[in-house]
Amino acid sequence: xxxxxxxxxxxxxxxxxxxxxxxxxxxxxxxxxxxxxxxxxxxxxxxxxxxxxxxxxxxxxxxxxxxxxxxxxxxxxxxxxxxxxxxxxxxxxxxxxxxxxxxxxxxxxxxxxxxxxxxxxxxxxxxxxxxxxxxxxxxxxxxxxxxxxxxx
Amino acid sequence: xxxxxxxxxxxxxxxxxxxxxxxxxxxxxxxxxxxxxxxxxxxxxxxxxxxxxxxxxxxxxxxxxxxxxxxxxxxxxxxxxxxxxxxxxxxxxxxxxxxxxxxxxxxxxxxxxxxxxxxxxxxxxxxxxxxxxxxxx
Numbered sequence: 001x002x003x004x005x006x007x008x009x010x011x012x013x014x015x016x017x018x019x020x021x022x023x024x025x026x027x028x029x030x031x032x033x034x035x036x037x038x039x040x041x042x043x044x045x046x047x048x049x050x051x052x053x054x055x056x057x058x059x060x061x062x063x064x065x066x067x068x069x070x071x072x073x074x075x076x077x078x079x080x081x082x083x084x085x086x087x088x089x090x091x092x093x094x095x096x097x098x099x100x101x102x103x104x105x106x107x108x109x110x111x112x113x114x115x116x117x118x119x120x121x122x123x124x125x126x127x128x129x130x131x132x133x134x135x136x137x138x139x140x141x142x143x144x145x146x147x148x149x150x151x152x
Numbered sequence: 153x154x155x156x157x158x159x160x161x162x163x164x165x166x167x168x169x170x171x172x173x174x175x176x177x178x179x180x181x182x183x184x185x186x187x188x189x190x191x192x193x194x195x196x197x198x199x200x201x202x203x204x205x206x207x208x209x210x211x212x213x214x215x216x217x218x219x220x221x222x223x224x225x226x227x228x229x230x231x232x233x234x235x236x237x238x239x240x241x242x243x244x245x246x247x248x249x250x251x252x253x254x255x256x257x258x259x260x261x262x263x264x265x266x267x268x269x270x271x272x273x274x275x276x277x278x279x280x281x282x283x284x285x286x287x288x289x
Contacts, residue, residue: 048240052233059230063202063240065267090198090270093191100188103200115236130202130267 046108047083047132057118057138065130066090066103074125074134079117081134084109116142179224180243184269195255195273201245202267209245209269211262218249218260220269254279 052059062083064072072085086107114136122137184199201209201222210221222245229235251257254275261272 045239049237050235050239051237052230053236054233058236059233061230063267065200065202066198067266090196090265090268092189096189096191096196098187099190099195100186102185103187103198127266129205129264130200 045110047110049112055143058114058136060134060136062132062134063130064127064132067127067130067132069127072125072127072132074123076118076120076123076134076136078120079114080111081114081118081136082109082111083132083134118142179228180241181246182243183247184220184222184245186247193275195275197249197269197271197273199245199247199269199271200267201264201269203242204245204264204267204269206264209262209264211260211271213251213257213260216251216253218251218271220245220247220249222246222269 047062047064050061052061060081064085064087067085067087071088072083075082075084084107087105089105116138118136119139122135124135126133184201186200187198189196189198199220203224204222205225208223208225212219212221224242224244228242251273255273256276259274261274263270
């Protein structure tokens with residue numbers, strides 16, 4: 001009990017306390033918080049990634065419906081992956097007009113920091129049915145090493 | 153530069169839904185984002201359904217209600233991988249549109265292009281302007 005109190009005192013973080021208050025306040029308006037975070041997310045980061053991992057590296061998937069492979073640019077350097085591209089309106093005549101417009105078009109770019117440096121020679125990218133799949137391989141020197149414990 | 157947050161920090165993403173073997177039962181259904189474009193002789197519907205091919209989408213027309221149904225192809229989880237960061241959920245798609253009588257329902261065309269369902273609804277040709285001749289007695 002005493003240990004806990006000392007621990008809390010030493011690591012007391014006034015901003016953490018404010019965050020805590022903020023959380024409590026948001027708790028009163030749960031709908032508000034969910035809406036806001038969704039809006040912030042969708043405006044800030046496009047495209048969105050799902051990141052999968054196995055022993056040999058990462059597999060990142062992203063939804064890019066309507067984007068053509070030739071309009072997509074993927075660069076992997078060190079531990080940063082950049083996905084850049086543009087989405088164009090499907091064929092449309094001069095006299096045609098929008099009755100409903102929910103899709104977004106234009107240029108996009110997002111760089112993300114990866115958990116480790118990847119092998120830049122072994123990057124594979126596939127675009128199928130509007131889903132981009134990027135396979136990144138983890139070099140041997142970046143793999144976690146087991147350390148054998150010996151008795152002396 | 154943006155960072156990727158670990159799954160644990162994002163309760164709203166619910167990674168267990170993806171990891172669970174019984175995914176189909178838990179998969180959410182989403183409204184596909186849609187553009188509707190009007191041209192002189194047709195109306196085009198573009199509905200975004202990323203991840204779906206032509207076989208996973210079914211389109212039905214009952215009376216004047218057009219229903220789009222998309223089933224996300226399983227498995228969701230790539231073989232041997234574990235989800236570390238989940239920023240977007242995947243799921244099925246469903247949306248209905250009420251059509252007016254001015255379309256030629258037998259001639260509706262549908263195609264999947266890069267995860268976008270493209271529908272062409274041609275207008276009925278027999279509804280064009282008709283001239284009525286006035287006869288004299």
